[in-house]
Amino acid sequence: MTKLRAIQQTAQHVVSAISAAMGVDVCMIDTKFELVATSKTFLEKRGTDINKHFVTGVMSKDVFVLPNPGDNKLCMGCRYEGKCPETAEVLRTIRYNQEVIGVILMVAYTQTQKENLLNHTAELLEFIGEMANLLCNEIKLQEIIEEEKVLRSHLETTINFADNGMITIDGQGIITQINDRAADILNVTKTSVLGTDLQTILPFQYFSPLIQESQSIKGKEILTVSPEKIHCIISGNPVIVKGKMAGAVISVQDFNRLRSDIYEFTEKQIEYTFDDIYGESDVIRQIKAYARQIAPSESTVLIQGESGTGKELFARAIHSSSRRAAYPFVPINCAAIPETLLESELFGYDEGAFSGAKKGGKPGKFELANGGTIFLDEIGDMPLHMQAKMLRVLQAQSIERVGGVRSIPIDVRVIAATNQDLEQLVKAGQFRSDLFFRLNVMPLHVPPLRNRKTDILILAQCFLAKYNNKNRKDLDGLTGEASDLLMAYYWPGNVRELENAIEYAVNVEKTTTIQATSLPSNISNRGRIHSEKAFLAGRLREYEKLIIKETLASCGNKGNGKKLAAKELGISVPTLYRRIKELGI
Numbered sequence: 001m002t003k004l005r006a007i008q009q010t011a012q013h014v015v016s017a018i019s020a021a022m023g024v025d026v027c028m029i030d031t032k033f034e035l036v037a038t039s040k041t042f043l044e045k046r047g048t049d050i051n052k053h054f055v056t057g058v059m060s061k062d063v064f065v066l067p068n069p070g071d072n073k074l075c076m077g078c079r080y081e082g083k084c085p086e087t088a089e090v091l092r093t094i095r096y097n098q099e100v101i102g103v104i105l106m107v108a109y110t111q112t113q114k115e116n117l118l119n120h121t122a123e124l125l126e127f128i129g130e131m132a133n134l135l136c137n138e139i140k141l142q143e144i145i146e147e148e149k150v151l152r153s154h155l156e157t158t159i160n161f162a163d164n165g166m167i168t169i170d171g172q173g174i175i176t177q178i179n180d181r182a183a184d185i186l187n188v189t190k191t192s193v194l195g196t197d198l199q200t201i202l203p204f205q206y207f208s209p210l211i212q213e214s215q216s217i218k219g220k221e222i223l224t225v226s227p228e229k230i231h232c233i234i235s236g237n238p239v240i241v242k243g244k245m246a247g248a249v250i251s252v253q254d255f256n257r258l259r260s261d262i263y264e265f266t267e268k269q270i271e272y273t274f275d276d277i278y279g280e281s282d283v284i285r286q287i288k289a290y291a292r293q294i295a296p297s298e299s300t301v302l303i304q305g306e307s308g309t310g311k312e313l314f315a316r317a318i319h320s321s322s323r324r325a326a327y328p329f330v331p332i333n334c335a336a337i338p339e340t341l342l343e344s345e346l347f348g349y350d351e352g353a354f355s356g357a358k359k360g361g362k363p364g365k366f367e368l369a370n371g372g373t374i375f376l377d378e379i380g381d382m383p384l385h386m387q388a389k390m391l392r393v394l395q396a397q398s399i400e401r402v403g404g405v406r407s408i409p410i411d412v413r414v415i416a417a418t419n420q421d422l423e424q425l426v427k428a429g430q431f432r433s434d435l436f437f438r439l440n441v442m443p444l445h446v447p448p449l450r451n452r453k454t455d456i457l458i459l460a461q462c463f464l465a466k467y468n469n470k471n472r473k474d475l476d477g478l479t480g481e482a483s484d485l486l487m488a489y490y491w492p493g494n495v496r497e498l499e500n501a502i503e504y505a506v507n508v509e510k511t512t513t514i515q516a517t518s519l520p521s522n523i524s525n526r527g528r529i530h531s532e533k534a535f536l537a538g539r540l541r542e543y544e545k546l547i548i549k550e551t552l553a554s555c556g557n558k559g560n561g562k563k564l565a566a567k568e569l570g571i572s573v574p575t576l577y578r579r580i581k582e583l584g585i
Contacts, residue, residue, distance in 0.1 A: 002030040002031055002032055002034075002036075002101065002102070003030075003096060003101045003102075003139050004028060004030040004036045004094070004101055004102045004135070004139075005030055005034075005036055006139070006142060007135065007138045007139055007142055008036055008037065010134075010135065010138045011028050011036050011037040011135060012036075012037040014028070014037070014131045014134060014135060015027065015028055015037040015038060015039055015104075016039065016040075017131070018039075018104070018106065018127070018128065018131060019039035019040070021127070022106065022116065022117070022124065023113060023116065024039075024106050024107060024108050024109075024113050024116075024117065025038075025039045025041055025042040025045060025046070025106070025107045025109070026038070026039045026042065026104065026105065026106050026107070027039065027042050027046075027104075027105050027107075028094075028102055028103070028104055028105070029050060029055055029102055029103045029105065030101065030102045031059075031100065031101060031102060033050045033052045033055055034050070035048060035050070036102065042107070045085070045107075045109065046107070049079065051074075051075070051078045053074065053076065054074045054075060054078060055103055057074040058074070058091045058093065058103055059093055059100050059103060061093075062092070062093050062095075063091070063092050063093070063125060064089075064090075064091040064092075065088075065089075065090050065091075065118070065121055066088065066089040066090070066091070067088055067114070067118060068088075069084040069086040069087070069088065069089050070082050070083060070084030070086075071084075085109060086107050086108065086109060087108045087109060087110060087111060087113065087114040088107075088108040088113070088114040088117050088118055089105065089106065089107055089108070090105075090106045090117050090121060090124060090125070090128075091103055091104065091105050091106070092104050092125055092128045092129070092132065094132045094135060094136070095132070095136075096136045096139055101139075104128055104131070104132065106124070106128075164181060164182075164251045164252060164253050165178075165179060165181040165182025165183075165184070165185045165186070165232075165251065165252030165253065165254075166178070166179045166181070166182055166249065166250070166251060166252070167179075167182050167198070167249075167250040167252060168247060168248070168249050168250075169198050169211075169247055169248050169250065170246070170247045171211075171244070171245050171246050171247055172197075172211075173197055173198045173199065173207075173211045174195060174196070174197060174198070175193050175194055175195065175196055175197075175198055176194070176195075176247065177194075178190050178193055178194065181252075182252045185230070185232050185252050185253075185254045186201050186202070186230060186232070186252065187229070187230065188201055198211075198250075202222065202230075202234070203222065203224060206220050206222055206234060207220075207234065207236060207250070210236045210238060210248050210250075211245070211248070214238040214240065214245040215238070216235075216236065216237050216238065217234065217235055217236045218235050219233055219235060220233065220234045220235070221233055221255070221361060221363075222234060223255075223406065223408065231254075231255040231256065232252050232253060232254055232255055233252075233253040233255060233258060234250055234251065234252050234253075235250070235251045236248050236249065236250040236251065237249055255363075256370060256371065271316070271320060272313055272316040272317050272320060273317050273320045273321065274288050274291065274292055274317045274321065276313065276317065277310065277313055277314065277317060278455070278458055278459055278462050279452060279454075279455035279458060279459065280454060280455065280458060281452040281453075281454045281455045283447050283451060283452050284447070284452055284455060287314075287444065287445075287446065287447070290444065291314055291317065291318055291444060292321060294318070294442045294444075295317075295318045295319075295321035295322050296321070296322055296323065297322075297442065298413055299441045299442045300394070300413070300414045300415070300416070300438065300439055300440075300441045300442065301315070301318060301414075301415045301416070301441070301442045301443075301444060302379075302415075302416050302417070302418075302422075302439045302440045302441070302442070302443050302444070303315060303415065303416070303417040303418075303444045303445075303446060304417070304418055304419075304421075304422070304443065304444070304445050304446070305417075305419065305445060305446030305447070305448070306419055306446075306448045306494055307419045307493065307494065307496070308449075308493045308494035308495055308496030308497055309446040309447070309448060309449070309494045309495060310446060310494075310495050310496075311377070311417040311419075311446055312331065312375065312377060312417065314444065314446060315329075315331075315373075315375045315415045315417060316329060316375075318373075318415060319372070319373040319375075319413075319415070322373070322413070324371065324372045324373055324413060327369075327370075327371035327372030327373075328368060328369050328370075328371070328372040328373070329369075329372055329373050329375065330365050330368050330369035330372065330373070330374050330375065331374075331375040331377060332345065332346065332365050332374070332375070332376060332377065333377045333378055334376055334377065334378045334379055334381050334382045335377075335378035335381035336378070339383050339386075342382070342383070342386055343386060343389065343402055344362075344364065344402045345364060345365060346364050346365050346366060346386075346390075346399075347364040347366060347389075347393075347399045347400065347401055347402060348361065348362050348363045348364030348366075348367055348399075348401040348402070348404075349361055349362055349364075349401050349402035349403050349404070350401045350402070350403040350404040351403075352403060353401070353402045353403025353404070354402070354403065361401065361404075363401075364399065364401065366393065366399050366410050366412055367399070367408065367410065369410075369412045370410050370411055370412060371411055371412075372412065372413070373412065373413045373414075373415055374412050374413070374414055374415070375415050375416075375417070376390075376414060376415070376416040376417070377416075377417050377418075378417070378418060378419070379416040379417065379418050379422075379439065380418040380419070380420035380422055380425055380431060381418075381420075384430075384431075384432065387431065387432045387435045388432065388435075390435060391432065391434055391435045391438060393410075394414065394435075394438050394439075395438070397409060397410060397411070397412075398410060414439070416439045422436050422439075422440070423436070448491070448494050449491040449494040449495055449497075449498060450490055450491050453487060456486050456487055456491075456498065457478075457483055457486065457487070459495060459498055459499075460478065460483075460486055460498065460502055461477070463498065463499045463502035463503065464477070464478075464502055464506065464514070467502060467503045467506040467507075468506065471506055471507060473506055473509075474512070475506060475509060475512060475513060475514055476512055476513055477513055477514070478513065478514040479513055479514065479515055479516060481515075481516040482505075482514050482515060482516045482518070482519060485516055485519060485523055485524055486498070486501075486519075486523070489523050500520075501519060501520050501523055502514075504518075504519075504520050505518040505519050505520075541583065544579070544583065545583045545584075545585060547569070548565075548569065548576070548579060548580065548583065548585060549585055551565045551568050551569055552565050552585070555568060562576060562577070
């Protein structure tokens with residue numbers, strides 16, 4: 001579309017004004033040699049035919065006055081050549097940014113009109129020049145409007161493309177733009193809030209420094225329940241023009257989504273399933289089957305077992321097999337955090353709650369775990385006063401931050417773990433019985449490694465593959481003596497100690513197979529002592545069995561014979577009967 005065609009309505013008004021002022025027919029032709037606008041009778045007298053040769057010649061001259069139409073060389077080829085009904089023509093090009101964009105043509109048909117045109121040519125051309133300037137201003141305005149539309153479209157697209165919610169306001173806090181994400185987070189529709197005050201959807205105290213003092217705001221947490229339930233983080237920067245605030249851009253982040261993003265790049269990377277729990281013993285098979293069964297439940301789980309048995313591994317596998325798997329798994333070690341900090345770590349704190357509290361406050365582990373699972377490790381070490389608060393949280397399904405006054409609802413599954421006997425702690429008055437019963441809904445006991453000896457070498461091979469890869473080694477297994485030592489060891493540190501032992505052996509082994517001498521000294525020495533004791537115990541057992549059999553053979557195997565045999569051996573009759581049974585005589 002040509003520039004004149006784009007402002008056709010304005011062009012028509014200009015043509016009509018010139019025609020009325022001068023009493024002549026007027027038309028406007030664009031660079032495509034098309035009529036853009038004409039006076040009322042122009043088409044009746046001239047039709048739509050355009051002499052392109054004539055118009056092209058005029059465009060090269062800028063101004064052209066033709067006192068005798070039909071006889072000029074530019075009229076060659078025109079159907080009226082030599083017999084033109086017109087008495088005079090005055091033409092002027094229209095230029096925009098030094099570029100010809102069209103021609104204004106004025107036509108006289110009578111002698112009077114001709115005299116009027118030719119006698120006032122200078123004034124007429126000046127008038128037409130003003131009209132041309134008017135047209136150019138309109139073109140410029142339309143271009144500015146189009147540019148503004150494009151810029152606005154770009155801005156809207158950019159704002160809507162942003163992952164965060166975005167709001168723009170003017171200097172008085174009136175919303176000028178809001179993207180779909182922000183509308184969704186704030187539970188509003190875009191059309192309902194555009195042109196309204198920002199404080200109709202957000203509490204004013206949170207962003208007053210931005211509007212009243214032109215100060216940036218960073219990471220302000222907003223939690224409201226009325227008129228809408230909103231939990232988000234806002235940041236904002238003022239737009240300063242000539243030293244004054246002309247508006248501001250505000251970022252809105254959904255709190256739950258932000259928490260999930262943090263989880264996505266931290267805890268979610270440590271993801272375990274039941275397939276990551278190795279072992280083929282009957283006891284571990286049964287426990288895994290039970291854990292799979294309770295995983296989809298919403299009930300609280302209490303995992304008990306010695307240190308190093310893999311309680312957290314079971315907790316993560318249960319979480320991964322639950323409906324909460326897409327949400328955070330947040331672990332916290334109740335024994336590793338000082339008593340004075342445990343409450344704020346679990347429940348968070350509001351701004352100003354205590355000296356050194358972070359500006360804007362901080363969410364606790366329960367809030368970070370919302371929708372997912374919180375793992376309370378070493379729950380037996382939780383102080384009694386915290387146990388009472390934990391019980392209230394489990395019962396009310398809500399928390400209060402330290403220094404806060406509002407109740408924050410939570411949707412969290414609790415998995416607790418301990419290496420202590422909680423029932424004994426309850427009897428000793430060191431653990432609340434009501435909390436114990438609340439936690440012990442689905443109990444799970446992880447056995448020590450010494451009670452699942454058939455899994456020792458399976459686990460050892462898994463750890464060997466892991467540390468081969470980590471240390472870029474290619475050890476192909478363990479010698480028979482090394483395997484015997486692992487099987488003979490008591491494993492007070494359970495699976496964790498076994499893993500550490502294999503990691504140590506992989507690092508120090510210089511051959512292609514782990515030797516007994518590459519195992520930690522406490523394992524190799526105690527293993528040998530244990531093996532020697534086991535050998536001696538076996539020899540003594542066989543010798544005892546032989547002596548009893550020989551004594552029974554000489555004294556008799558009936559009632560009185562066994563009494564005589566017991567007397568001969570120097571033991572009581574019940575002891576003799578028990579040893580006969582134990583030795584399989």
